[in-house]
Amino acid sequence: MAEFKETRWAEKDYVEQYIEDSNNIILERQRLLKILTSFYRHFGKGKKGCTVLDLGCGNGALVAELLKEDPTLLATLVDGSDNMIQMARERFKEHENFIYLGLSFQELMRSNIELPQSDFIVSSLAIHHLVADEKVELFKYIHSHLKPGGAFINIDGVSSPNDNIESWYQKLWKEWVLEKPDGASYEKRIEEMLEKHKAEEHHETLDPLKDQLNALREIGFKGVDCFYKYGIFAVFGGIK
């Protein structure tokens, strides 16, 4: 598996383009964030000051949503991209007790860094960059860093059962982008995204949802389920 620094996420232009387009290019981005927030509200049971670990935080989009629910939460943000971590740091500069780790997941798992036990571990569109064995190792890491009763939710791309379904899921994705009022202006961008999605280095690390749910169950998560799915985009997780 390529080291993180060799991936496009290490490039500043690539990162900026992602942030600019994410709401228009990621299928049902706002719905995905609403599901994340609802999950947090339900499993947090109104507790304030929850500890949250965001794996592959990007510029902090998930934590920004969760702060609307609980402005007192304590976040640890991890991302392999220095540019992303810098943006997250700037975004949350008023939250002086947030922790930022500019590390790839592989580096984090190999390190002896002691992170606070979390009430929630969240991730969006990042873990699919790991190969299957690394995903399982990261799921174990997640389980061991959750408090009892703590909850894990992952928004991520997953592989399709066969080529025919995959081909339809790609069309579904494009149709969603184009059906928006200004969708036509994103035609070139969605074509680029689909090309990237189909490219070997991206596609080869996507894994079946079923395998990932089974891995979570075997590790000891309870209530494991797919909470939402639309084409290749799934929201899934479980409770420790």
Ligand SMILES: C[S@@+](CC[C@H](N)C(=O)[O-])C[C@H]1O[C@@H](n2cnc3c(N)ncnc32)[C@H](O)[C@@H]1O
């Ligand atoms: C599609 S972006 C998603 C960012 C953010 N979670 C969001 O939803 O806006 C994927 C993020 O995962 C990070 N990432 C990808 N592979 C990674 C790895 N192996 N270790 C750590 N971060 C990684 C990238 O740097 C990037 O910030």
